[in-house]
Amino acid sequence: MNEDTPVHIPSGGTLGAMRAIFMRDLRLALRRRADTAAALFFFVIVASLFPLGVGPEPALLRTMAAGVLWVAALLASMLSLGRLFADDHADGTLEQLMLSVCPLPLIVLSKMAAHWLCSGLMLSLVAPLLALQFDLPGEAIGVLLITLLLGTPLLSLIGGIGAALTVGVRGASVLLSVLVLPLCVPVLIFGAGAVDAAVSGLTVGAHYSLLAAMLVAALFLAPWAAAAALRIALD
């Protein structure tokens, strides 16, 4: 190459950068399917442990189902959140991403989206099968699916703030859970509450609205907070 070689300027601008990072993270996750599968199996195992602990009585299990499945989904998400920034931090990619022209919150949003596709979405799709183990009625299973589809992105977003705060810290995974779980309490309350309401025959519209409202607020605010946290961690 000499000075006459045309310089290749990447096309697509900000959206192109976001798409590139999104596809990269997806590709990396697909190459290491074991990580995603492990979180999924954790979810299944934890949800199966509860009936073993409290006894097989169907009425009791039906009452607990919403809460147990939601808590298990929360815990499985917490486990997989460590992956969000840790690998990129370890090999120096994160610092390069922070130097990019593309705004850091948007880069973080792309990473969170890719992370959700590989963890939260999978959990939501497996949850109805587990709900059958708990003898949840059909309509409630539908509500469970929708609330998980609304709630797991929230977990990825809020958890992403925690992951950014604990990048490179010792004992990051447990600390992450300690930091993020109290912040996820409203999501748990409305998500599990919606399923309970469906089982009792009450309307779930309000629960959906509140979950969706929290999701929209988090979509705007969480990437910004996580980007600030990354700058604190790495500058």
Place this chain on the structure above:
Amino acid sequence: MQLSDINWFKYAAPQRFYPLAGKLLPWCAAVAVLLCVAGLALGMFIAPTDAQQGDAYRIIYIHVPSAWMSMVIYLAMAFWAAIGLIFNARLAAMLATSLAPSGALMTFIALWTGALWGKPTWGTWWVWDARLTSELVLLFLYIGFMSLHAAIDDIRRADRAAALLAIVGAVNVPIIYFSVKWWNTLHQGASVTVTKSSMATPMLAGMLIMALAFWAYCIAVSLARLRVVILEREQHTQWVRAELGVRS
């Protein structure tokens, strides 16, 4: 003397705030002790026995002030942590770190005395009431703040990360409170709300005096803690070496 002549940031330097804190400390402590004695005397001996709860209600003089302080200190901690983050001010971050343990203690006392109050009056140690649950989550937020600060080795990075966490938590606390409140009313469980129907004046006065006593106590203890934190963090400076040399 004009406003522009005043150096508003004079005490923002740890070196200048340290002696000021040392001077304020005994006064705050004395005020705390006096108000505590006055409040407890008023509350334990002068205030009448409650019509519904008998004498068991008297734990209110510890319970309500500590609950109020737990919330006030969280706001103060988040405020000073934000100042430290925005203006890159060391002392503000040190103050936030010093406030956290007092806040956590107040939260714990509120929960503990609440349980002690609940057993004779409600018949149970714990109930998933909106206020109890959000107070419990507040305790978790304090513990999270202190854990994150302790886990990061670089002290300035720890200050900034914990500050961000405190701000995110402060934004989240009203959401948590209202979500738990709604959850609780949906459940309509066995929780009996404690109605404080127009309190007798000695009761109210006693409670307010105890609240001020707790406030003075928390300020005194936080200032004492802040002085230690300043000495620890600025130990490489000449003034601290002189200070410690004089003391030892």
